Amino acid sequence: MDLKEIIAQIMESKGLTPPNILTDDMDLRDDLGFDSLDLAELTVKIEAETNIDIFADGLIRTIGEIKRKVQK
Amino acid sequence: MKIFYRDAVENITISWEEFVQDINNSDDFPKYVYTDSFYNIFKFYVLNVLNETELVLLDKSFSSTEVEKLTEQSLHAILSQKNKNLFKGKLENTTRLFEVLQSKENAFFALYTSGTTGKPKAVKHPLANLKRSVIVSKDKANNIWGFAYHPTHIAGVQVFLQALYNKNTIVRLFGVDIKLIEAELNRFQVTHISATPTFYRLFSATTHQFPNVKRITSGGEQFDTKLSERLKKIFPNAKIRNIYASTEFGALFVSDNDVFEVKTQYLNLVKIIDGELFVHKSLLGYFNHNIQVNTEWYSTGDLVEVVNHNPLRLKFIGRKSEMINVGGMKVNPSEIEEAIYNLFDEVDYVRVYGRKSSVVGSIVCCDLVTRDSTLSEYKIRKELREHLQSYKIPRLIRFFDQIELARTGKAKHYE
Numbered sequence: 001m002d003l004k005e006i007i008a009q010i011m012e013s014k015g016l017t018p019p020n021i022l023t024d025d026m027d028l029r030d031d032l033g034f035d036s037l038d039l040a041e042l043t044v045k046i047e048a049e050t051n052i053d054i055f056a057d058g059l060i061r062t063i064g065e066i067k068r069k070v071q072k
Numbered sequence: 073m074k075i076f077y078r079d080a081v082e083n084i085t086i087s088w089e090e091f092v093q094d095i096n097n098s099d100d101f102p103k104y105v106y107t108d109s110f111y112n113i114f115k116f117y118v119l120n121v122l123n124e125t126e127l128v129l130l131d132k133s134f135s136s137t138e139v140e141k142l143t144e145q146s147l148h149a150i151l152s153q154k155n156k157n158l159f160k161g162k163l164e165n166t167t168r169l170f171e172v173l174q175s176k177e178n179a180f181f182a183l184y185t186s187g188t189t190g191k192p193k194a195v196k197h198p199l200a201n202l203k204r205s206v207i208v209s210k211d212k213a214n215n216i217w218g219f220a221y222h223p224t225h226i227a228g229v230q231v232f233l234q235a236l237y238n239k240n241t242i243v244r245l246f247g248v249d250i251k252l253i254e255a256e257l258n259r260f261q262v263t264h265i266s267a268t269p270t271f272y273r274l275f276s277a278t279t280h281q282f283p284n285v286k287r288i289t290s291g292g293e294q295f296d297t298k299l300s301e302r303l304k305k306i307f308p309n310a311k312i313r314n315i316y317a318s319t320e321f322g323a324l325f326v327s328d329n330d331v332f333e334v335k336t337q338y339l340n341l342v343k344i345i346d347g348e349l350f351v352h353k354s355l356l357g358y359f360n361h362n363i364q365v366n367t368e369w370y371s372t373g374d375l376v377e378v379v380n381h382n383p384l385r386l387k388f389i390g391r392k393s394e395m396i397n398v399g400g401m402k403v404n405p406s407e408i409e410e411a412i413y414n415l416f417d418e419v420d421y422v423r424v425y426g427r428k429s430s431v432v433g434s435i436v437c438c439d440l441v442t443r444d445s446t447l448s449e450y451k452i453r454k455e456l457r458e459h460l461q462s463y464k465i466p467r468l469i470r471f472f473d474q475i476e477l478a479r480t481g482k483a484k485h486y487e
Contacts, residue, residue, distance in 0.1 A: 013453045036399060040431035041467040048468075055430040 001049040003066065010038050010045075024064030046070065077111055079244045080256050084111060088166050088239065095119060096163040103153040105224065106130040106139065110244055113223040117181075117232060121199060122172055125155045126180040128194070129224040142184055142194070170239070177203075181229055197229075203237075205230055205323040212238045216260060218253075218285075220245040220267030227291050227315075230323055231266045245271075250278055257282050264288075265307075269295050273421050276302045277443065283309050291315035291323070295330055298413045316374075316388065324351065325386075334384040342384075343369055348392055349376045375404075396426030396434050398463045403436055408456075408464055415455050418444035424466060437468040 008018035016033060019026070028034040034042070043055045046066070054060050054069045073087040086094075094115060101119040105127060113129075120127040130139055136147045143150055163169045179199040217235045219242050221228035235242050243260045245253050245267070253275060256262070262282075266289040276299070285307040295314045303312060316332055317323040325332040334342055341352040350369040373393055376386040390406040397403075405424035412422045421441040426434035449469040456465050 009450075013450060015454075015457070035462075036432050037435065037463055037467065040429040040435045043431055044427065044429060044435060044468055053430055 001046065001070065003046075003063070003070075006042065006045045007032065010034070010041055014038070022063050024062065024067065026063045027061055028063070029061070074239075075241045075260070077114060077242045077244075078256070078260055079110055080248055080252050081244060082109065082111065086111060091115070092163055092166050092169050095122075095157075095169070096159070096161060098157045099160055100154040100156050102151065103155055104128045104130055104143070104150045106132060106134075106151065108132045110219075110223050110246075114232060114236075114242070117223075117229070118169075118173075118236065119155075119157055120181070121176050121179045122159050123155055123157060124176055124178040126182060126196065128182040129229070130184070131222060131224045166239070173237070183224065183226055183229070197226075202229060202233055206233050206237050208237045212240070214240075214263070216241045216243060216263045218243055218245045218257060218262040218265035218267075220265060220271050222246055227266065227268075227317060230317070250275060254278060254280055254282075257285070266291070269299055270421065272303055273299060276306060277420060278306060281305070282307050285310045287311050287313065289313045289315055291317050296410050296413055297330060298410070300329060324355070330387055331379055332386050332388070334386065336383075339384060344376060344378065344386075347375050347377070347389075348372070349374045349386070394425070396424075396436055398426075398434055398436060399432035401463045403464050405436075408436065408438070408460070408466065411456065411459055412438070412440070412452070415459070416442070416444075416447065416452065418442050418447060427468065435467045436464060437470070438466040439470045439472060441472050 004018075004022050007022065011018040011032065014033075019032075026032060028039060028042075039055070039060075043053060047053050050070050052070050054066055060066055060069065073089060075085055076088045076091040077084075077086045079085075095118055098115070098119060101116050101123075103125070105113055105116050107113060116127060128143070130142070134142070139150065140147055159172065163172065177200050180196045181199070181202065182194050182196045184194055215235070215238060217231060217240055219228070219231060219235075221231060223229070223232060232242070234240075241260065243256055243262050245256065245265070248256065261284050263284060264287045265285060269290050272288070272290060286309060288303055288307055288310045290312070291314065300312055303310070312328065314327045314330065314332070315323050316325040316327075324338070325334060327333060338355075341355055343350040343352075349372045351372060353368055353370055355370075373391055375389045375392055377389050379385045379387050390404045394405050395402050396405060403426075405426075408424040409422050412419055412424075419440055419442045422438055423440070424436060424438045427437045429435045452469060453465055
């Protein structure tokens with residue numbers, strides 16, 4: 001699963017420019033401008049590739065948290 | 073020798089004389105229709121009317137397990153039940169057949185419907201009710217029908233009866249691929265077609281024109297004006313009609329576009345509550361005695377907008393159960409589908425639906441079929457952003473080469 005690609009796709013669909021590098025401490029809302037619909041889309045797309053619903057246990061805020069969730 | 077029925081799938085062409093002879097030679101006919109042969113299905117329909125019996129219609133694509141569950145009998149028991157043909161040897165010719173047909177009103181057609189709750193239930197339609205929408209007249213004597221519904225569905229039964237009582241020719245188009253449909257339309261000079269919008273949308277990939285077609289009737293799904301424009305190009309001499317009907321109550325309203333006028337005789341038999349259309353129970357076929365129908369007003373599950381009060385004119389805006397709840401905001405899939413059809417000429421088919429989301433409840437998704445290989449999710453969403461609010465925009469877009477048509481001719485739903 002290419003997390004950078006999925007994030008880029010979502011941001012481009014909104015007319016935003018995705019960052020060149022994704023760091024673990026980047027906050028989805030504050031740094032990448034994700035709203036709840038974007039988070040919903042992100043969840044669905046990650047789930048399609050990994051079968052893991054990253055929001056199942058509650059709110060996820062950073063890139064690092066996503067990576068840890070899918071690595072399990 | 074006027075053709076009664078032409079089937080390019082079974083490769084048969086039956087004349088009216090042959091059809092009458094076949095009926096005249098029949099000892100008996102089944103109580104349950106469960107066959108792939110459309111010709112036999114039509115034969116059983118006529119035998120049912122003549123003998124004033126009750127015929128139960130089962131689409132052959134139901135599995136035997138489904139059939140046993142629906143009817144609560146074994147498949148063997150169902151298939152062995154027969155009715156005697158009291159008219160064997162008594163119908164010398166077509167004239168005699170019609171004499172008898174006109175006098176028979178007491179037959180029943182029982183159909184299964186998924187209704188608004190999704191669980192199939194049996195609805196018994198008295199022939200008298202079904203004949204309500206049949207118009208017999210001399211100017212219809214030479215109509216040649218392109219038959220694009222499955223015969224075991226309400227629309228199929230209605231079209232069949234219309235063709236039967238006018239002694240018309242029926243040409244099968246259901247389950248036939250585009251090239252063959254084109255050939256059949258021309259070879260048999262089809263003048264009337266009745267089908268779902270999905271059928272028309274998939275056929276609209278044709279590059280030919282069919283000037284012989286005089287009338288296009290659409291039903292069973294929401295009809296959009298963009299499709300209407302496409303059809304006018306393919307069928308330049310055809311009048312386009314839209315029918316609002318269901319398995320529960322047959323054909324109710326007809327219109328030229330997407331606005332339906334409620335005739336005066338139906339005015340006190342329809343009601344609108346919270347935007348949903350309700351019809352009076354007197355308009356319904358009879359339900360299986362196991363099902364309770366104790367309410368006076370039947371909820372159709374269809375949402376309508378009143379565009380005019382007197383005369384009452386309605387526009388159908390979508391199915392109640394299909395509304396998608398995105399973070400508390402209600403999204404009407406039909407609105408999104410219409411927007412996509414309007415903005416993208418190359419899209420042959422689109423279905424918008426909701427998918428559960430742990431974040432916002434549901435998100436909007438869509439499946440689509442397009443001729444344009446350069447059309448991408450990015451392109452579609454970019455364009456939609458100019459016209460729709462963010463929560464309405466499909467977040468997952470799946471592209472398909474073709475959509476399987478389910479038994480009703482409506483698109484099969486992918487979830």
